[in-house]
Amino acid sequence: MDKLKVTYEVMLGLAAEMVWDDAVRKYRSVELYKEIDQALASGDEKAFRHLTDELKSLG
Template structure:
């Protein structure tokens, strides 16, 4: 029984980590879209390119 409990706890921990990682990725993605919009509005081509590169690697 103890081995099953340990296995369950490990799997639960992995699932929680996956949910957390996805939440962080989604939040950063939303931030990047806002920053990209600001870079476009201000005409900052360097920031636009850097932000879109980061967004590409994030996805």
């Protein structure tokens, strides 16, 4: 029974980590879109390219 409890706790931990990672990825994606818009508005091509590369890497 103890082995099942440990397994259950590990699975809960993994599920929590997956939810956390997804939330962080979504937040960063929203922030990147804002920063990309600002780079476009100011004509900053270097920042635009850097930010879009980071956005692509988020998957």
